Amino acid sequence: xxxxxxxxxxxxxxxxxxxxLKSAIAGRYASLSRQLQxxxxxxxxxxxDIALETVATIAKRAGxxxxxxxxxxxxxxxxxxxxxxQVFRSRLMAGAVSYRDRIRSMAKDRGEGxxxxxxxxxxxxxxxxxxxxxxxxxxxxxxxxxxLVAAEEVFLLAQRRAFPVAFYLAxxxxxxxxxxxxxxxxxxxxxxxxAQARPSDTILAxxxxxxxxxxxxxxxxxxEAGVPIVGITDSPLSPLAMAASVSFEVPDQGxxxxxxxxxxxxxxxxxxVTVGQKMAERENNRGDSP
Amino acid sequence: xxxxxxxxxxxxxxxxxxxxLKSAIAGRYASLSRQLQxxxxxxxxxxxDIALETVATIAKRAGxxxxxxxxxxxxxxxxxxxxxxQVFRSRLMAGAVSYRDRIRSMAKDRGEGxxxxxxxxxxxxxxxxxxxxxxxxxxxxxxxxxxLVAAEEVFLLAQRRAFPVAFYLAxxxxxxxxxxxxxxxxxxxxxxxxAQARPSDTILAxxxxxxxxxxxxxxxxxxEAGVPIVGITDSPLSPLAMAASVSFEVPDQGxxxxxxxxxxxxxxxxxxVTVGQKMAERENNRGDSP
DNA sequence: ACTATGCTGAAAAGAATATTCTATCTAGTC
DNA sequence: GACTAGATAGAATATTCTTTTCAGCATAGT
Numbered sequence: 001x002x003x004x005x006x007x008x009x010x011x012x013x014x015x016x017x018x019x020x021l022k023s024a025i026a027g028r029y030a031s032l033s034r035q036l037q038x039x040x041x042x043x044x045x046x047x048x049d050i051a052l053e054t055v056a057t058i059a060k061r062a063g064x065x066x067x068x069x070x071x072x073x074x075x076x077x078x079x080x081x082x083x084x085x086q087v088f089r090s091r092l093m094a095g096a097v098s099y100r101d102r103i104r105s106m107a108k109d110r111g112e113g114x115x116x117x118x119x120x121x122x123x124x125x126x127x128x129x130x131x132x133x134x135x136x137x138x139x140x141x142x143x144x145x146x147x148l149v150a151a152e153e154v155f156l157l158a159q160r161r162a163f164p165v166a167f168y169l170a171x172x173x174x175x176x177x178x179x180x181x182x183x184x185x186x187x188x189x190x191x192x193x194x195a196q197a198r199p200s201d202t203i204l205a206x207x208x209x210x211x212x213x214x215x216x217x218x219x220x221x222x223x224e225a226g227v228p229i230v231g232i233t234d235s236p237l238s239p240l241a242m243a244a245s246v247s248f249e250v251p252d253q254g255x256x257x258x259x260x261x262x263x264x265x266x267x268x269x270x271x272x273v274t275v276g277q278k279m280a281e282r283e284n285n286r287g288d289s290p
Numbered sequence: 291x292x293x294x295x296x297x298x299x300x301x302x303x304x305x306x307x308x309x310x311l312k313s314a315i316a317g318r319y320a321s322l323s324r325q326l327q328x329x330x331x332x333x334x335x336x337x338x339d340i341a342l343e344t345v346a347t348i349a350k351r352a353g354x355x356x357x358x359x360x361x362x363x364x365x366x367x368x369x370x371x372x373x374x375x376q377v378f379r380s381r382l383m384a385g386a387v388s389y390r391d392r393i394r395s396m397a398k399d400r401g402e403g404x405x406x407x408x409x410x411x412x413x414x415x416x417x418x419x420x421x422x423x424x425x426x427x428x429x430x431x432x433x434x435x436x437x438l439v440a441a442e443e444v445f446l447l448a449q450r451r452a453f454p455v456a457f458y459l460a461x462x463x464x465x466x467x468x469x470x471x472x473x474x475x476x477x478x479x480x481x482x483x484x485a486q487a488r489p490s491d492t493i494l495a496x497x498x499x500x501x502x503x504x505x506x507x508x509x510x511x512x513x514e515a516g517v518p519i520v521g522i523t524d525s526p527l528s529p530l531a532m533a534a535s536v537s538f539e540v541p542d543q544g545x546x547x548x549x550x551x552x553x554x555x556x557x558x559x560x561x562x563v564t565v566g567q568k569m570a571e572r573e574n575n576r577g578d579s580p
Numbered sequence: 581a582c583t584a585t586g587c588t589g590a591a592a593a594g595a596a597t598a599t600t601c602t603a604t605c606t607a608g609t610c
Numbered sequence: 611g612a613c614t615a616g617a618t619a620g621a622a623t624a625t626t627c628t629t630t631t632c633a634g635c636a637t638a639g640t
Binding site for chain 2: 025175
Binding site: 344345346356357359360370371372 | 596598599600
């Protein structure tokens with residue numbers, strides 16, 4: 001008779017807090033049935049719903065039957081849905097407390113050191129985004145996007161710290177089906193690669209202090225050869241800004257150990273979506289009046 | 291007879307959010323009966339209890355009868371306790387979700403809705419930073435940093451959209467004078483490169499939906515070979531999280547055209563600075579007691 | 581192709597909960 | 611000191627929610 005553990009199997013002990021539950025779900029995910037997997041995903045993505053709503057409501061929202069929710073809870077080792085819900089509720093309470101603390105410390109007028117580095121960098125990132133919003137000229141974005149759309153090919157040029165931005169741009173341009181070349185300098189061929197850029201192309205160059213000599217040299221040289229340059233840099237006085245026909249100056253926050261790329265990447269994202277829109281428009285016009 | 295509105299008086303309209311309710315209670319406090327006053331005090335002091343517990347439980351904790359709780363809710367203009375409880379529940383959620391809305395309304399306070407895409411993406415970036423702050427477990431950062439410091443070499447593994455993060459990490463590790471290898475897959479040698487990772491090393495892998503098959507395969511394989519894996523991904527259910535010994539789940543905001551890297555990069559920055567600190571500590575200790 | 585096993589969905593049973601009702605109590609007033 | 615209006619406690623009721631059950635269905639293995 002003891003083998004009749006088919007239903008309400010409590011082979012597993014029930015996780016007592018949310019962190020445990022999360023890893024328990026992750027660990028057993030693969031062995032769950034398809035529907036139970038979808039419930040698992042829903043639970044991890046909407047923990048607040050699980051905490052506050054009733055089984056019927058949650059089930060509807062997740063597109064399953066209430067009984068399946070109960071089954072899920074039992075599979076995870078709880079004796080019913082209600083028991084599992086407690087875990088989600090305590091998570092909510094713990095979060096609310098720390099949230100309040102955060103408000104309190106913010107209200108303390110920053111006279112207080114944050115509790116962890118993460119808070120520092122989140123604050124810093126938010127500040128640099130605000131600065132970006134305030135300093136970037138909207139028409140410049142449109143102008144740069146126009147240049148990129150008009151270009152036959154887009155050459156992406158960046159080194160060191162700025163390189164991730166160029167790579168992100170390459171990824172985006174690829175998805176937009178825009179021709180591009182990422183000048184990565186493999187095999188020391190960067191100058192040769194760059195030399196292929198013609199006036200019908202556009203170079204999108206990114207560089208921050210300390211400016212990469214290669215990037216600056218290439219930008220200057222190609223600019224003189226008549227190739228339009230769109231620059232993303234950190235000061236209107238940077239040599240890149242000088243060489244560029246259109247340039248963005250992303251304010252650079254202070255002297256952190258490793259400067260953040262948050263602002264430049266946000267700008268890059270905006271630029272790419274703008275390019276995408278303009279390409280679509282152009283496509284439409286071409287279709288309308290051929 | 292119409293004057294028999296003595297009970298269930300709905301003379302007052304029910305406050306719709308917690309702030310309103312709070313001031314409504316404060317305003318009418320003096321005119322409440324003694325017991326209702328004590329309930330009012332309890333409610334404002336233990337809003338979490340009101341949100342999550344049952345009437346019976348709350349009543350016992352507050353030292354009154356359940357019916358008194360109902361009467362209190364009705365006095366405040368709700369048609370029952372349950373209705374009032376909703377307000378307390380949404381307060382609890384407000385702390386956890388919808389930073390979007392909060393930021394939007396902050397922007398609205400400044401007078402204006404978003405005029406350009408840039409404003410949209412700045413908002414979005416800030417929201418994802420907030421979500422990052424709330425969802426990342428601080429001890430996990432320390433654990434991951436310890437692993438990285440202890441590693442003989444750090445192998446960086448990422449593809450496509452996640453690659454900029456790996457590159458940024460490479461840049462930072464280089465500056466920290468920590469040995470690393472960036473698995474860039476040049477010449478299709480990624481698997482071979484990765485195969486060199488030994489248990490004394492650590493692989494730092496980054497992958498977001500849609501997960502790169504190569505990254506997942508390598509992480510799984512090396513994990514089985516005993517190499518510690520630190521993962522940065524977007525869900526506890528991602529195959530990368532499963533294979534990793536320590537993993538971060540960076541909440542992924544909705545369905546933007548090109549997903550932002552703001553949050554992962556902020557996390558990467560935090561992780562690198564933490565590693566730097568721990569390396570310095572270690573160095574000091576070694577100097578102190580040789 | 582067939583059987584066995586496990587999963588899913590609908591609905592009914594069962595448990596818990598909120599709300600209402602009435603008798604009782606308290607405080608203020610004549 | 612009795613009376614009245616309002617508030618309270620406790621039990622009864624009605625409602626809502628969770629859980630179980632069972633039949634049908636899909637899946638995988640023989």
